[in-house]
Amino acid sequence: MTRPTIAITMGDPAGIGPEVIMKALAQPQVQAICNALVIGDANRLRKAGQIVGVSLEVDALSDAKQANFASKAVQCVDLKLVPDDLPFGKVSATAGEAAYRYIEKAVQVVQAGLAQGICTAPLSKEALHAAGHKYPGHTELLAHLTGTPEVSMMLVSPKLRVIHVTTHIGLLDAIEKIEPGLVERVIARGHDVLVRAGVANPKIGVCAINPHAGENGLFGRGEEAAKIAPAVQACQRKGWDVRGPLPADTLFFLAGRGDFDMVVAMYHDQGHGPIKVLGLEAGVNITVGLPVIRTSVDHGTAFDIAGKGIADERSLIEALRQAVDLAPKNAA
Template identity: 60%
Template structure:
């Protein structure tokens, strides 16, 4: 580990879920510590409980600032916010855990905007607990957009087989179809195109899904949504030299991508993109928020309340999320100030207004 590796803030997630366990487990991985310098934003006491439950041998140390962190094998540096009650129950929705999870994300966002870390990796939070604490956001993606003052972001799922970016995410299906328009499709593809190029693909091949079965099959299914909402965006993108194709039937687009025909698939709504990725292997799936002024990755699984506190949580997805955060984050020497002035200031701890919907 050297000072050339990026500093990555890891938010502990909901303390009643498996977040503390997978955080500790992933940070004891040797490869993780070669790739980045991780600092956990969370509660030291809960992380120590998680280490004991998991049988992990870790030196968990509280630090006041990222600059105070010392990186050594077996040592985990923690910015200890000390927000969780000692009697917090494992595996249950609790407002105290939701409030703490919100504050971890807030602090990580502030560190990123200030340039003290180059990337963020998040353990899962629980939306019901988050809402119970008074912070009404659909999920991490929208919360980060709000905290960094970013008007519009996209969710991208990345595996070794395929990458998928979503035009809409946490909306009911009827609302998602209503929300889709050519401008949103075009902006989403551009964000995905930039992200894939940044990962090293010079001219990404992008497959854009339709909305209806068989992408409408020339008007046979639906009410012309593809022609109205998707086709104009593809025309504009191709005129600008972006290698986008579609609308494609979703039931074949992911197969084509898995065999290498496309570098990125654009899904129109949440389950259209999530279901194939999870079938291909939830353990290696990583959630990347595209469009933020900072790199943010996450596991592609939830808080798993049914197994929380039992020491059996798998850490593979967290390790992969940290790997991608490290590889996508800029080197510390080039970080500068990662959040341009037009993004605005970071929200205060009491802010709970919702961001622009996806």
């Protein structure tokens, strides 16, 4: 199979992104599955390589078209945005601006057909905001840059896939926002990405909002019947294997043992908690619904250990694997 090209954004250059990228790209398993094109800063990657003890050379490219994937060197579209003296582990507007520009360039590269997917190293929301880019995170930023009105966050660990109906809003706001049309669209996006990943007839479990799925109206204010059940029924009419609303605690147990291919969580912590308990070190964040494939590590910038050479690259490796799995199969 032809290896797809995956654009890897360097994330916040003051975080662990440069280190985990260099550690991951040194792995033969990564070199075997994709053509890696880093969007970032070549000197920062070289410095990170020295910190983590990786001997890879870095080729600084002015344009993605110059990439030579036959070379053993890391191919980096060098935006030259990071001062040599930028410290690791500190929030700065300079680093936030760089992180934004890496994402912007990666979208342009994919839209030009020079890569088949995007894999993102972590950025700092605080640094992003300090640079004047008021987005809650990667997901919303990518939606803006691609002109996509609605996307969903999916988290994947070795034992569990979870897609979220709502994410970065307060719990009261989340419950108010949930309605049958939104739930149905989220289920559909998850169903589509699983089918493209090779799961022919995905088994999808849908979480309730209230304990015990509302216990037939005993708990809550009828949210399950009003907000979730109609969406589940609409998906079932399409012939999909969708079940719910189910008590979240029971559903995550069943999904963890393999009874479901994906769980639909209603709000941020309902979905994030189980995923992070089961596999933060190999967790992957996938933005579902974009016109481009996007996966990400499921950890932050880890400023407390940035620049120390001890960051774990396993989540990035898994994110690259997922990007390859989801990339168009006719990639050149």
